[in-house]
Amino acid sequence: MKRFLFALATLAALTSCKNEKQDEAATSGDSAGEVNVYTHRHYASDQQLFAQFEETTGIKVNVINASADELIQKMTIEGKQSPADVLITVDAGRLTRAKDQGLLQKVDSDILNNTVAAHLKDPGNEWFGLTKRARIIVYAPGRVDSTQLSTYEDLATEKWKDRILVRSSENIYNQSLLASLIVNNGEEAAKEWAEAMVENMARAPKGNDRDQVKAVVAGEGDLAIVNTYYIGNLLNSENPEEVKAGESVKVFFPNQEGRGTHINVSGAGVARYAPNKENAVKFIEFLVSKEAQEVFANSNYEYPVNEEVQPAPLLQSWGEFKEDRLNLSKLGENNKKAVLIFDEAGWK
Amino acid sequence: MKQAGSNNIFSYKYRLKRLRRDSNYWAILTLVLLAFIALPVISIGVKLFAGPGETWGHIVDNLLFDYLGNSLFLILACGTLVLLLGVSSAWLVARFEFPLRKQMEWLLILPLAIPGYIVAYAYAGIFDYGGSFQLLLESIGLEFIRIDMMNKYGLAFVLGISLFPYVYVSSRAFFMNQANSLLEASEMLGVGQVKTFFRLMLPMARPAIVAGLILVLMEVLNDYGAAKYYGVNTFTTGIFRSWFALEEPETAVYLSALLIVIVFTLILLEKFQRRNVQFNSNRSNSKSIDRIKPGRQKRSLIFLVVLIPVFLGFILPVGQLIYWATLTFDKVFNSSFLALSLQSFWIAFLTAFMTVVMAVTLIYFSKWSRMSFIKNVAKLGVLGYAIPGAVIAIGIMIPMISLDKWLISIFDKVLNLDIGLIITGSLVALIYAYVVRFLAVAYNPIESTSLKVSKTIPDSSRILGVGNIRTFFRIEFPLIRTGIASAFILVFIDVLKELPLTLILKPFHVNTLAVKAYEYASDEMVMEAAIPSLFIIITVMLPVIFLNRMLIK
Numbered sequence: 096m097k098r099f100l101f102a103l104a105t106l107a108a109l110t111s112c113k114n115e116k117q118d119e120a121a122t123s124g125d126s127a128g129e130v131n132v133y134t135h136r137h138y139a140s141d142q143q144l145f146a147q148f149e150e151t152t153g154i155k156v157n158v159i160n161a162s163a164d165e166l167i168q169k170m171t172i173e174g175k176q177s178p179a180d181v182l183i184t185v186d187a188g189r190l191t192r193a194k195d196q197g198l199l200q201k202v203d204s205d206i207l208n209n210t211v212a213a214h215l216k217d218p219g220n221e222w223f224g225l226t227k228r229a230r231i232i233v234y235a236p237g238r239v240d241s242t243q244l245s246t247y248e249d250l251a252t253e254k255w256k257d258r259i260l261v262r263s264s265e266n267i268y269n270q271s272l273l274a275s276l277i278v279n280n281g282e283e284a285a286k287e288w289a290e291a292m293v294e295n296m297a298r299a300p301k302g303n304d305r306d307q308v309k310a311v312v313a314g315e316g317d318l319a320i321v322n323t324y325y326i327g328n329l330l331n332s333e334n335p336e337e338v339k340a341g342e343s344v345k346v347f348f349p350n351q352e353g354r355g356t357h358i359n360v361s362g363a364g365v366a367r368y369a370p371n372k373e374n375a376v377k378f379i380e381f382l383v384s385k386e387a388q389e390v391f392a393n394s395n396y397e398y399p400v401n402e403e404v405q406p407a408p409l410l411q412s413w414g415e416f417k418e419d420r421l422n423l424s425k426l427g428e429n430n431k432k433a434v435l436i437f438d439e440a441g442w443k
Numbered sequence: 444m445k446q447a448g449s450n451n452i453f454s455y456k457y458r459l460k461r462l463r464r465d466s467n468y469w470a471i472l473t474l475v476l477l478a479f480i481a482l483p484v485i486s487i488g489v490k491l492f493a494g495p496g497e498t499w500g501h502i503v504d505n506l507l508f509d510y511l512g513n514s515l516f517l518i519l520a521c522g523t524l525v526l527l528l529g530v531s532s533a534w535l536v537a538r539f540e541f542p543l544r545k546q547m548e549w550l551l552i553l554p555l556a557i558p559g560y561i562v563a564y565a566y567a568g569i570f571d572y573g574g575s576f577q578l579l580l581e582s583i584g585l586e587f588i589r590i591d592m593m594n595k596y597g598l599a600f601v602l603g604i605s606l607f608p609y610v611y612v613s614s615r616a617f618f619m620n621q622a623n624s625l626l627e628a629s630e631m632l633g634v635g636q637v638k639t640f641f642r643l644m645l646p647m648a649r650p651a652i653v654a655g656l657i658l659v660l661m662e663v664l665n666d667y668g669a670a671k672y673y674g675v676n677t678f679t680t681g682i683f684r685s686w687f688a689l690e691e692p693e694t695a696v697y698l699s700a701l702l703i704v705i706v707f708t709l710i711l712l713e714k715f716q717r718r719n720v721q722f723n724s725n726r727s728n729s730k731s732i733d734r735i736k737p738g739r740q741k742r743s744l745i746f747l748v749v750l751i752p753v754f755l756g757f758i759l760p761v762g763q764l765i766y767w768a769t770l771t772f773d774k775v776f777n778s779s780f781l782a783l784s785l786q787s788f789w790i791a792f793l794t795a796f797m798t799v800v801m802a803v804t805l806i807y808f809s810k811w812s813r814m815s816f817i818k819n820v821a822k823l824g825v826l827g828y829a830i831p832g833a834v835i836a837i838g839i840m841i842p843m844i845s846l847d848k849w850l851i852s853i854f855d856k857v858l859n860l861d862i863g864l865i866i867t868g869s870l871v872a873l874i875y876a877y878v879v880r881f882l883a884v885a886y887n888p889i890e891s892t893s894l895k896v897s898k899t900i901p902d903s904s905r906i907l908g909v910g911n912i913r914t915f916f917r918i919e920f921p922l923i924r925t926g927i928a929s930a931f932i933l934v935f936i937d938v939l940k941e942l943p944l945t946l947i948l949k950p951f952h953v954n955t956l957a958v959k960a961y962e963y964a965s966d967e968m969v970m971e972a973a974i975p976s977l978f979i980i981i982t983v984m985l986p987v988i989f990l991n992r993m994l995i996k
Contacts, residue, residue, distance in 0.1 A: 137966065139774070159952065162962075164687040172868050263674050265684070301593040301674040303967045309572035313589060325967070333770045334970065336573025434688060435498070438505040443674065
């Protein structure tokens with residue numbers, strides 16, 4: 096019994112000191128100059144950027160890494176006590192969700208308003224895009240002629256039966272793509288599209304975007320729908336076999352004649368109860384600045400949102416493309432609808 | 444007549460009197476501890492009355508059949524695979540002498556050191572396009588044949604190959620300890636080897652085999668990481684999906700309840716198959732088995748057959764991980780990774796300590812209570828192991844959030860202070876959940892050693908006026924130390940490997956090796972997942988070997 100009580104006491108001490116630490120982070124921030132960042136991006140280049148920000152401004156960056164779903168749950172649970180200043184996610188859908196749950200706040204920043212194009216940010220200025228990625232078609236040049244390719248809608252036609260590779264509907268990039276089709280073509284058409292796509296799949300959806308590319312190379316299907324930066328990552332992989340896979344496919348930007356290729360952003364917003372709001376705004380402004388955007392562009396093969404910055408040479412070699420200028424907050428608003436349609440269509 | 448009535452042992456009054464006589468602190472404390480353990484299941488039960496979320500109908504229409512079908516398929520396919528691998532290797536190891544037999548005995552346990560989701564990552568990599576298998580075929584000039592792992596068949600294989608040691612261990616124990624006299628009799632009557640195995644040993648060993656099998660199936664239903672990676676929809680992935688993607692905890696609760704029903708059906712089936720079977724006599728057969736020494740060719744054949752599960756379950760996946768680790772070492776291995784490992788060990792250590800304390804308290808409190816009813820009820824505490832981690836996590840979140848809200852309102856009223864949610868998402872909730880889930884792991888070894896301690900010593904101590912607690916620390920504790928040590932190690936291992944529960948309940952600034960490996964793999968950086976995976980495997984391997992020594996003794 097003594098032991099038991101002792102253990103309980105230890106546990107209590109342990110958790111209470113943890114809370115103290117949290118409070119410290121929350122309160123001391125104002126004077127010491129801190130910013131607490133909740134981020135879903137875990138790339139080495141981001142760390143480098145945070146260090147750069149610390150150096151130029153003297154504001155200390157405290158980072159917490161987790162998936163966006165977890166971060167949003169966490170912020171909800173923490174409520175007013177949340178130490179979070181900035182939330183960074185890798186898609187617009189989750190940012191909209193965070194906004195809808197009242198986790199973000201409006202930011203008035205000329206820098207952000209001037210740098211980030213209107214369709215890449217929240218209409219209410221609660222979040223801003225940082226980097227863009229396009230959801231494109233990659234194909235095996237021997238088996239597909241680029242003249243056969245045109246739009247996402249076209250992929251649902253008969254001629255692609257058993258030829259398409261795409262990952263599961265669990266994936267947020269697919270959910271956002273379908274959400275964009277819901278907004279552009281209506282719910283009915285989007286559902287028909289998803290059903291026809293299931294018919295055209297070369298195999299049941301599985302694996303990640305990289306796996307789809309490898310499967311195209313191996314001949315399991317003739318084309319795949321993937322995000323642009325995965326091609327860049329494949330070409331620069333430590334694994335020589337992945338490089339080979341990246342080299343053997345060609346990219347195609349769909350819907351160039353019409354509304355443009357579907358894009359998504361990774362983006363950031365200031366937390367509703369941010370203890371260091373000023374620093375948070377400064378931090379996001381820094382992330383869209385020219386110097387930070389250069390780092391984003393060249394490390395993870397994403398397109399910069401700052402138009403003064405050129406994308407990585409690899410992306411430039413694919414040429415410029417027309418992007419769908421649909422406001423990305425629409426993706427979040429239609430996310431749940433998209434999830435339900437996927438289930439109904441049997442898209443695993 | 445009147446007198447007889449009042450003495451009637453079935454009368455309400457008499458019972459109450461007995462209850463008053465027999466109840467003591469310990470009985471009440473035992474019940475309190477049990478309520479603590481049962482809380483997650485109770486809270487799920489209560490939450491069911493609140494009705495499902497709005498997408499429940501959608502899930503029933505489109506997904507439930509898939510969840511059910513896949514989970515049942517996994518139970519059948521994995522079950523068959525682990526029986527084939529586990530029983531055959533146990534029989535060969537127990538019955539035959541062959542090269543490296545002693546080494547094989549513990550090598551066959553090592554697949555348990557690798558969590559199922561990590562085996563899944565490794566196999567996906569081996570059979571990937573451009574993976575090791577393709578390179579191997581090409582290097583010997585063969586055409587590449589793609590073996591697709593990322594489906595339910597691959598998942599069944601991966602889980603089976605990493606879980607068969609449960610069946611191996613339980614059936615080997617039977618073959619080695621109980622089977623000897625039976626074998627002698629069978630031999631004397633001139634029954635052949637094959638017939639002896641199928642007609643005599645297999646039916647006799649059934650309770651032991653099924654006990655191992657049940658553990659495997661619980662682990663299969665508990666799995667989240669492997670199913671998620673291979674894109675197979677199971678109940679566990681459904682729970683995560685409805686909680687996080689659809690944001691409906693209510694729906695997750697309904698799926699959890701269904702999953703509990705499946706698990707308890709399995710447990711009942713196991714009890715049912717055991718109902719008349721009480722072969723395993725308590726007469727322990729101290730004489731060890733006489734192994735057959737087959738001819739050279741047969742010996743090598745047996746060696747190869749036993750090598751297959753070791754190769755597939757341990758050597759091959761670990762080899763792949765080591766290869767990946769060499770590619771990504773510089774990128775992953777740094778000071779913050781070491782800090783994370785330490786944190787992971789610390790949490791496992793703390794949990795193991797708490798769980799052992801909980802198990803010891805439960806065992807001894809119920810012992811000290813005078814009611815036999817309490818002693819039987821105390822055994823229910825171990826059912827937590829049957830409940831999948833994701834379900835326990837949900838069952839703990841629900842009461843924790845209400846407790847937090849209650850605390851908030853009190854602090855707000857009394858001190859006018861906003862304290863926020865202090866328990867939910869703290870280490871307390873996580874360790875509480877671990878204790879509930881792994882109590883059985885600590886309970887069984889401690890209980891079995893405590894039964895070996897003669898009652899007379901503590902009894903005489905108490906007669907001499909020493910209290911229960913002092914008697915325990917002075918006399919019983921030193922005697923059950925080995926049981927406590929193995930309980931501690933087993934819980935430590937399980938916590939280190941645990942994924943789904945940790946994913947839901949871990950506090951923010953806390954990370955574990957298992958979660959790190961999962962994060963890498965789900966961020967399309969599966970090669971980077973190799974180093975945290977290897978860290979888990981190495982840490983788990985050492986005590987597994989140590990425990991095997993103890994088991995053999």
